[in-house]
Amino acid sequence: MxxxxxxxxxxxxxxxxxxxxxxxxxxxxxxxxxxxxxxxxxxxxTVEVLPSPNALQLPKSVVKEQPKQTSVVMITKADILVDNVRIMGTDEAQAAPGNVLDALKGELLRAPLQRNEAQPDVITRGDINIMADKAIPYAVLKKVMATCTDARYAKIALTVVEKKGGAS
Missing domain, CATH: 1.20.5 (Single alpha-helices involved in coiled-coils or other helix-helix interfaces)
Structure with missing residues (x-):
């Protein structure tokens, strides 16, 4: 059945x-x-960890994009360093005449020139990241940025600490 x-x-x-x-x-x-x-x-x-020495107290801001792997210029209260190598003192930079710091420029010019991906006819040294203590005088920061521009860096980024609750 x-x-x-x-x-x-x-x-x-x-x-x-x-x-x-x-x-x-x-x-x-x-x-x-x-x-x-x-x-x-x-x-x-893909995660990049930038060196964060205890001598620097970074400003806080909203982070919109992650930093790229680039050369790092650190400005502590006493020194200016490129990739952790001391170049000059912060007091020397503040007292230097003009906007371009010759000692810093000499070090930055060691980076090779490369073609810009967005504009193939433009040749630059790429991107650079500046880590500066928030107590650094603006005049010193302005001279460092002007020196980076004079050394043909295409994009200058300032490193900050991400604010909690900031926009993504």
Missing amino acids: RPNNRSAKRAQRKVRIAGHEVEMNVVSLIDIFAILVFYLLVSAL
């Missing part, structure tokens, strides 16, 4: 399946884990 209603057929199917071992296909699960590992590796490698 064969059952005609659906629930009886379903019950018979469950009894038949319960007696057999069920094979599990793990290929798609392995693919998902491989993609997850690849994503985590790529996203972990």
Whole structure:
């Protein structure tokens, strides 16, 4: 006698399946884990941690884009450093005549020239990041920025600490 209603057929199917071992296909699960590992590796490698010496107290601001891997000019209360190498004192920079700091420019000119991706006919030294203590006089910061511009850096970024609750 064969059952005609659906629930009886379903019950018979469950009894038949319960007696057999069920094979599990793990290929798609392995693919998902491989993609997850690849994503985590790529996203972990794109994070850049800039050196944050205790001598600097960075200003706070809203961060709109992440910094790129570039040369770093640090302006502490006592010194101006390029990639952690002391170039000159902050007092010397403030007392220097004109807007361009010759010692700093000499160090910045060591970076190779490169073509601008957005404008292939423009040749620059790329981007530079300035980390300055928030107590540094604006005149010193202005001279450092003018020197970076004179050394043909295309984009000058100022490093800040992200404010909590700032716009993304």
